[in-house]
Amino acid sequence: MGCEEFEVLLNGYIDGELKDPDLKRVEEHLAGCPHCRKLVRDYRRLKEVTTEMRFKEPPQDIWNSYWQRIFHRITRGAGWVFFLVGVVAVAGFAIYEFATDPAVEALQKLIVFAIFVGLGLLLISVIWERVKASKTDKYKEIER
Amino acid sequence: MTLTEQEIISKCQQGETKYYEQLVNKYKKSAYFYALGMVGSAEDALDLSQEAFIRAYRSIKRFKLQYQFKNWFFRILTNLCISHLRKRRRRAEVSTEDSKGATIPIPDDHFNPHLLLERKEIMRQLWKALSELGDKQREIILLRDFQGLSYKQISEILEIPLGTVMSRLHQARSRLRVKMADFM
Ligand SMILES: [Zn+2]
Numbered sequence: 001m002g003c004e005e006f007e008v009l010l011n012g013y014i015d016g017e018l019k020d021p022d023l024k025r026v027e028e029h030l031a032g033c034p035h036c037r038k039l040v041r042d043y044r045r046l047k048e049v050t051t052e053m054r055f056k057e058p059p060q061d062i063w064n065s066y067w068q069r070i071f072h073r074i075t076r077g078a079g080w081v082f083f084l085v086g087v088v089a090v091a092g093f094a095i096y097e098f099a100t101d102p103a104v105e106a107l108q109k110l111i112v113f114a115i116f117v118g119l120g121l122l123l124i125s126v127i128w129e130r131v132k133a134s135k136t137d138k139y140k141e142i143e144r
Numbered sequence: 145m146t147l148t149e150q151e152i153i154s155k156c157q158q159g160e161t162k163y164y165e166q167l168v169n170k171y172k173k174s175a176y177f178y179a180l181g182m183v184g185s186a187e188d189a190l191d192l193s194q195e196a197f198i199r200a201y202r203s204i205k206r207f208k209l210q211y212q213f214k215n216w217f218f219r220i221l222t223n224l225c226i227s228h229l230r231k232r233r234r235r236a237e238v239s240t241e242d243s244k245g246a247t248i249p250i251p252d253d254h255f256n257p258h259l260l261l262e263r264k265e266i267m268r269q270l271w272k273a274l275s276e277l278g279d280k281q282r283e284i285i286l287l288r289d290f291q292g293l294s295y296k297q298i299s300e301i302l303e304i305p306l307g308t309v310m311s312r313l314h315q316a317r318s319r320l321r322v323k324m325a326d327f328m
Pocket of ligand 1: 003035
């Protein structure tokens with residue numbers, strides 16, 4: 001096995017993630033290879049720097065209001081669901097009343113039905129678009 | 145009364161939203177800083193990390209208790225960051241061409257050194273080098289060295305085998321090593 005094939009293992013080695021027999025093989029190779037020992041030193045140094053990197057803290061308000069913003073959006077979502085369920089229930093009831101009302105003519109009923117069916121189809125297509133958009137938008141699309 | 149993470153999650157699964165606050169508080173900082181490292185913008189990092197918590201909550205019923213919440217959550221977050229970066233790049237491609245199809249350079253404020261706590265030359269260079277890596281290479285460096293996760297955790301988050309974790313980390317670090325040669 002040449003040095004190149006060891007290079008990948010060297011990263012596992014400096015991360016303390018190697019187990020025997022790989023660990024033993026790397027240790028034996030390192031003992032006789034100054035090139036790879038230099039690589040180990042470089043990667044260790046690099047790792048020190050990356051581990052040290054820190055970002056500035058955002059203003060404290062960000063942390064204070066962090067949960068509230070999430071909570072509002074979660075509960076707002078539930079609010080919409082209740083709202084839609086309510087609207088559908090009321091509309092269904094109204095349609096039922098209207099359809100079974102003997103005072104209304106059949107033609108009128110038909111026209112009103114057409115309007116509601118049209119609205120219903122539009123609503124379904126909008127929801128369907130949203131679902132499709134959120135599917136492609138979401139983490140699911142990412143192939144790894 | 146302190147609840148274990150699993151107890152908190154099963155409360156959430158029963159619809160008790162208020163318990164979710166404990167999980168959010170536990171992971172909000174690492175989520176925010178991880179997203180910041182991925183996308184290089186404080187505003188976007190805030191939005192993305194919060195969006196990830198919201199999406200996690202919305203699908204918490206599907207979460208299986210034998211897994212680690214953190215790994216599952218970071219999978220959602222990391223995928224959000226990657227698709228955000230893709231969209232940003234697509235937008236940049238569209239907006240950088242004028243009517244004749246010539247490229248106009250747009251000022252890009254992402255990965256600004258002002259986001260760093262310490263602006264030593266070596267940190268600036270590292271931040272610049274990280275921004276020049278591919279998304280997946282930056283992602284794995286951040287998960288390993290910045291978040292301090294084990295290969296096992298990373299393989300669960302990214303849904304890749306352990307061997308791929310090691311080889312991808314190797315690719316990412318050897319590119320970084322070249323970019324950081326002046327400081328090595
Ligand atoms: Zn060697």
